[in-house]
Amino acid sequence: MPQRLRLISGITLFVFVTTHLLNHALGLFSIAAADAGLTVFAAVWRNPVGTGILALAILTHFGLVLWSVFRRRRLRLSRWEWIQLALGLCILPIGLGHFVMVRGAHEIDGVTTAYFWVLWPMVADPWNGARQFGLILIVWIHGCIGLHFWLRLKPWYRRFIALFYAAALMVPTLAVCGVAVALREAADIFQDTDRLMALARALNAPPDKDAIDRLRALSDILIATVIILIALVLAARPLRAWWEHRKGSVRLEYPEGRFVSLPAGLSLLEMSRVVGIPHASVCGGRGRCSTCRVRIAGPDGERLPPASAEEARVLQRIGAPQGVRLACQTRPPPGIYTVTPMLPPAADTRDVLRGDMSAHGTERVVAVLFADLRDFTSISEKRLPFDIVFILNRYFRSMGDAVQAAGGHVDKFIGDGVMAVFGLRSDSATAARQALDAARRISIALELLNDTLTGELDRPLRIGLGIHAGPAIVGEMGHGRAVSLTAIGDTVNTASRLENVAKELGCELIVSQELLDIGGVTLLGWQRHDVEVRGRERRMAVRAVTTASRLPASWS
Template structure:
């Protein structure tokens, strides 16, 4: 089994994040007392001083720093979005800020066998040398910011992240604040108790100074060597083959061989979307090859997986992964800013205020309505349709959903836009049952005029979708697109084939306390899914209503 560099960097980063999290949690006990901090130290800090903990911690430090240098050298350009820039700058500041702390704690113990307690550490940082305490606070902020940015870049492309993003950002803010407040309260308590006069730890001596000098030397030599290697490569690149990448509107980026198309865009200052930050985890940076596709390297690894997932054509590549070997012309498929102006696309037709979100979708359609229309005058048909639309719209809005659109005799509604997926699932079921009751009342009220009852089908499904204002000019409207919408449409077709009033996906039911084991369960093969989609077939919506009442 092979492990790529990104996996190693992620694993080492998670280890270091766990160490920092436990350290901050230990500091937070200072809100109780310094003694509480010391009591929790064997559980939260001491494990990292064991032999396995030390190997794991310093192995992760060495691995993460080495891989960061490799990534720095591998970047063809240092132009990147602000958040990525902050992550990189914070990452390379960490050793400078943390070496003094490591020297005063871990290496001091190794050289003198003097065990630094939290009483000693806080006395030094808060009472005797507050400037050192300020530097340590800045160091924790930098390390925590670097960790959180890395976690964000890793998690943001995952479908479930939006569901937990509020909790994530809340913890990002609260944990360091609580830790720092614990440090502050412990420092004030030690200063007020007179413990400030405790014996100072012994100096590390000449050996400590030597080790400190060596650590700083290794750091500056490694970072400086990497930057120097980049400079040499850049100078060599001036005398070696260069690649010309053309864009719509006549813009051109000339770069050294080895640049990805995304790096070429950034180097030239050409706006190019990349939601995942150029990690091959999304397809927002994809480009269409207009010229020069011949003899280019084929997609592999992450790029191949992503392109297969979106069923891209042979002329589509991921700009972040595709490194052309000769001149080429490309057109970014998702246009932004200046590229919008360069191409014949009006700004008003662009997608605006869109985001990915977990939603619940309800499809509703009338069965046999075509034959119904053929036997009636147009205005009579409109009258019935409006009564039907009123029932659907009122049911959706009263349940807390939002009407997406009416198409012919069909309707699409969205739920969970401003609520949790679980709440959205219950809202959709509630709306579906209200539609069933409303149509039953309509059939009874207009039995003579209708001739035969109006029959309906409902399909309900939950999953991620892109929601926002889409369209052109005056036709801009709030809507949702994505696989979740397509699957809900297929479930509606399945309901018609099975002559059932409702088909509900297990993805939706799993978010509710409902038990549908009394109904038939089927597996539906859906394009783009490796596993079949489990659905529940409800012949009569009224039967599900009984289940909801019992639940």
């Protein structure tokens, strides 16, 4: 709930700041245009409802930021998190003066806060002008970083990031230019004493210096209060740490036999950062992503407190098995635990939504397809490297599109071969029929590719396919950045060897009878063979399909 309230209040404040900056941008036309915009701005934010929402958002957001700083056991943040935090803590001390002189003057002295009154302090004192320009950039950058941290976990964000980036540059630029142009117009008014005095009377400006001094004194009091609150929060952190030292210690064993012992009360992610162990965390420990997830075991593993509703929701979304928790949300009591990070330290936003049941390692019935180009070595010997890469990329694109259109997952490209897996998110019967459909689509795609490459090749490309279904271990495997979702086991090996059988029998596709039985499919129109498959004690029943493109488009 605190994270959600912080997000909602932050979005509310960002909307307020955006409308505020767009109002400033109208200064590009004239002060009168900015005044017209200010009328609309005031109608939205200066009514009782708008004022209440804005005040509640400010207090909630600032209070939750202080609470977040207080409850963090260690302030080990990324560079961008430090920038966001530092900018956020500067907003109120810098912006309260502007707030008191504009909104405070309106509420206390009845000043009509037309746009000229906003410009008046900046023209009278250049330091105020520099501070306001700086405030615009500070508030905007802080808000954009926060929005980026939130939105980058959304799968659609990457498609629109260029538009967001353009808006992030354009809005403050227009605001700063609008204020600069309006200041030049206001400076001309200041040169005309009669016009200036007439405006002062129209705005009901404070009549004397004492009224201005009272507003400045109020501003100083509010700024001092904010600074004291920040100082108290920072001072309270060592006291809390001292108190938690009395609770006992947590002993963790990381992979490769590394042991650490730290006071109880820290989250597992904080412990990793304290001792300098790299640990993935895209959302910065806010419990929004799943990249910090770990598998927890050990003699005291069952003593962990249950997952919160927010953590449980994330774990359910990725289908985490028993024993997997979010490191940023798990604060183990004193005891001994074995901790194994599930993702490499360099995991990024692309890994956030990748997690599912199969990613952690499960056994399930899948269909596996292997495809391999025939005699491509002899074709490539007579061509330039650029031509080979061009042809292979066209081939891989056609094969990948065919597999995905059938509902499969392209596991890997091996030389001029392709491995595809079906059934990661479907039942076994559907997976078997999807594999047959993929074989048909691949054959058709190869025919189209050969038509496209007519004149490029001495002879058309030919392919061999083998598909088989059965149990396999499915999970994310690899090392470092080479981690990917794949399948291993006898089913995979058999499918690979059936692709070789297709070459021996002079056909395009070999389908195991086991796959046909699982899919409830019959291929009576194609010849049956009992073949020997390396690694199997008994001969295996298969169907040999001369041309896979002749397979039915659907299976009843």
